[in-house]
Amino acid sequence: MSQTSVLRSNDSRELVEDWILNLRKPCIIRDCAVGECLTKWKPDYMASTVGHKPVSVHESSSNRLRFLKKNFTYVVLPFAEFIQKASCFSRAGCGDCAGDDCDRRYYYYRAVADDVRNTPSDFRRDFPSLSPDFTVPSFLQPEKIFSCVLRCSSADLGLWLHYDVLDNVLVQVRGRKRAILFNPEDAEYLYLSGDKSLIHDPENVDLEEFPLFVKARPYVYQLEPGDVLFIPAFWLHYMISEDFSVAVNIFWYNLPRELYDQKDTYGNKELQPYFRAAQGVDRALKQLEGLPIDIQRFYMRMLRSKIDKALGLSRDRSA
Numbered sequence: 001m002s003q004t005s006v007l008r009s010n011d012s013r014e015l016v017e018d019w020i021l022n023l024r025k026p027c028i029i030r031d032c033a034v035g036e037c038l039t040k041w042k043p044d045y046m047a048s049t050v051g052h053k054p055v056s057v058h059e060s061s062s063n064r065l066r067f068l069k070k071n072f073t074y075v076v077l078p079f080a081e082f083i084q085k086a087s088c089f090s091r092a093g094c095g096d097c098a099g100d101d102c103d104r105r106y107y108y109y110r111a112v113a114d115d116v117r118n119t120p121s122d123f124r125r126d127f128p129s130l131s132p133d134f135t136v137p138s139f140l141q142p143e144k145i146f147s148c149v150l151r152c153s154s155a156d157l158g159l160w161l162h163y164d165v166l167d168n169v170l171v172q173v174r175g176r177k178r179a180i181l182f183n184p185e186d187a188e189y190l191y192l193s194g195d196k197s198l199i200h201d202p203e204n205v206d207l208e209e210f211p212l213f214v215k216a217r218p219y220v221y222q223l224e225p226g227d228v229l230f231i232p233a234f235w236l237h238y239m240i241s242e243d244f245s246v247a248v249n250i251f252w253y254n255l256p257r258e259l260y261d262q263k264d265t266y267g268n269k270e271l272q273p274y275f276r277a278a279q280g281v282d283r284a285l286k287q288l289e290g291l292p293i294d295i296q297r298f299y300m301r302m303l304r305s306k307i308d309k310a311l312g313l314s315r316d317r318s319a
Contacts (some may be wrong), residue, residue, distance in 0.1 A: 161197035164268055
């Protein structure tokens with residue numbers, strides 16, 4: 001397990017910006033001014049302030065959500081009802097109802113824009129009654145922000161291991177959260193399918209099914225209300241809400257905008273150079289199909305050696 005790095009808002013702005021722009025390693029930034037949300041955003045306040053706005057949420061009987069092999073359904077609920085359901089059950093008991101009567105289903109909400117096909121999420125626009133309570137951390141550049149996402153989840157809920165192609169910070173507003181991150185260099189040990197991992201819970205991995213996982217080094221961050229976690233693009237991350245959790249996730253462009261898919265409103269489609277490169281690989285493999293299989297495999301190894309050389313790797317000749 002790798003060591004957690006912590007910065008504080010009273011550190012120089014240059015230090016924080018250098019860590020994000022140049023060092024590009026995850027870190028917790030503490031004591032940031034993020035507004036009155038830290039004291040105001042209790043379940044009753046959020047429910048009464050937003051009211052019955054319909055929202056699409058993830059509902060599951062499992063407390064470890066999977067995306068590739070979905071174990072949840074999407075349901076539309078009034079926001080106030082969702083907040084009541086998500087905040088009711090906690091390991092310590094909610095105090096508002098008899099434990100056996102609590103809804104044991106788990107809920108997760110990732111805000112999207114009303115026009116989700118064309119517009120990235122910005123809770124400041126879509127939740128105007130909550131917007132005045134939140135302040136974007138001062139070290140972020142407003143003109144580069146891609147989306148500002150409200151996230152709420154039940155206690156003891158884990159969210160699938162994945163990466164994003166944009167830099168982002170997670171502002172933990174309410175509840176405690178445990179974040180498990182992996183360096184992009186460990187991607188080959190994490191059994192990726194697109195931007196998501198086939199490993200649905202990195203704290204409980206079947207090593208017979210995923211034997212290479214033992215080579216991956218996790219970075220574990222314990223977040224308290226008010227903590228801001230910097231997650232660089234392509235760092236894989238898995239989040240566990242230890243309590244009823246409310247957070248704001250801010251994504252921004254860290255590369256020229258033309259490198260991103262301009263129709264992507266979630267910020268998780270691959271960069272355009274990779275998309276074109278992958279198409280080129282598919283075409284190259286297609287060119288080999290008319291050859292005998294042993295010759296195909298020979299040339300595939302030749303192509304692989306080109307990639308290994310570009311990565312500065314060498315392979316055993318028996319590979």
